[in-house]
Amino acid sequence: MGKKKDFSGIPAIDEIDKTIHEPARLILLSYLYVLDSADYLYLKNLTELTWGNLSSHLTKLEEAGYVEVKKEFVKKKPHSMVSITEKGKTALEQYRIRMKKLLKRPFDK
Amino acid sequence: MNDVPEDLKKLEKKAFRATLDDGFLDILFGMVILGFGLNAVIPFKGASIIGGSLIFPLFWNAISVIIFFVGKKFISIPRIGIVKFSPKRRVKKIRFKIFMVLMLIINTILLVIILNNLFIIEDVNRYIFPLVFGLLIITLPLSVVAYFLDFSRLFIIGLFGGLGFFLTELLYPLVGEPLDFILVFVSIGSAIIMGGMIILIKFLKTHSLPADMP
Numbered sequence: 001m002g003k004k005k006d007f008s009g010i011p012a013i014d015e016i017d018k019t020i021h022e023p024a025r026l027i028l029l030s031y032l033y034v035l036d037s038a039d040y041l042y043l044k045n046l047t048e049l050t051w052g053n054l055s056s057h058l059t060k061l062e063e064a065g066y067v068e069v070k071k072e073f074v075k076k077k078p079h080s081m082v083s084i085t086e087k088g089k090t091a092l093e094q095y096r097i098r099m100k101k102l103l104k105r106p107f108d109k
Numbered sequence: 110m111n112d113v114p115e116d117l118k119k120l121e122k123k124a125f126r127a128t129l130d131d132g133f134l135d136i137l138f139g140m141v142i143l144g145f146g147l148n149a150v151i152p153f154k155g156a157s158i159i160g161g162s163l164i165f166p167l168f169w170n171a172i173s174v175i176i177f178f179v180g181k182k183f184i185s186i187p188r189i190g191i192v193k194f195s196p197k198r199r200v201k202k203i204r205f206k207i208f209m210v211l212m213l214i215i216n217t218i219l220l221v222i223i224l225n226n227l228f229i230i231e232d233v234n235r236y237i238f239p240l241v242f243g244l245l246i247i248t249l250p251l252s253v254v255a256y257f258l259d260f261s262r263l264f265i266i267g268l269f270g271g272l273g274f275f276l277t278e279l280l281y282p283l284v285g286e287p288l289d290f291i292l293v294f295v296s297i298g299s300a301i302i303m304g305g306m307i308i309l310i311k312f313l314k315t316h317s318l319p320a321d322m323p
Contacts (some may be wrong), residue, residue, distance in 0.1 A: 034121035034195065041190030041319055046124060079191070
């Protein structure tokens with residue numbers, strides 16, 4: 001179990017970043033990649049996640065260091081703005097490359 | 110954004126489009142076009158013809174812009190949330206705002222010119238001139254904005270707005286002045302506002318005010 005399987009040059013599935021691989025987190029990180037920052041409400045509307053799901057996925061992404069949540073004050077009220085970190089950008093780019101390689105190979109003749 | 114893959118660019122467009130799905134931009138353009146028709150009805154005659162004709166368009170356009178910004182601030186943003194776009198998109202938004210201000214100024218000048226018959230070319234066909242004029246002054250710039258904002262409804266608004274002058278010329282022999290202007294621009298403006306209102310009602314139904322958020 002400890003030894004990684006050999007996929008003949010294909011990156012092992014173990015190498016796929018599971019934090020990003022989850023669809024809700026992938027879509028969240030993808031949106032944040034193209035936006036400067038957004039609040040929870042905007043992300044909720046875009047992704048159509050529930051408050052609970054959105055919060056738990058953002059917490060996981062924050063724990064991985066892929067996003068950062070900044071408290072800002074809008075009209076004297078605390079407001080959380082979420083943005084992607086450099087680590088998050090790099091992780092998403094690597095994930096895309098790995099997934100492309102992984103999915104492309106079986107269809108190559 | 111040039112190095113961003115196409116599928117992610119689509120996501121960015123979708124995120125931006127979400128800010129336009131409240132109908133307020135439709136209502137703004139509808140009100141501006143409606144102003145063309147109302148200006149022919151409401152007599153605001155001041156000391157001079159130009160001065161008198163300027164009062165209503167300035168007042169009307171200012172009201173339209175205020176409704177747009179108040180609606181965005183107090184109805185849309187509390188429902189869709191706050192987003193900051195990439196610097197490139199922010200530059201586009203600033204350009205768009207400048208363009209909108211220019212459009213309103215041109216629109217005001219245009220009303221003064223038309224209502225005072227200051228610019229009449231006798232030799233040009235009476236149908237061709239308003240057609241080309243409307244398409245160049247209204248349809249073309251709105252189409253450019255529609256393309257860059259990826260906001261397809263604006264193509265239709267621009268097309269109808271641009272055809273308005275041509276339609277008034279068609280109606281003129283039948284109903285005379287100022288009924289030709291009133292019928293065409295009030296109809297087009299009201300239709301666009303109605304469309305915007307329907308989009309706004311749909312938006313309000315699908316985007317309720319959040320009770321509490323993190």
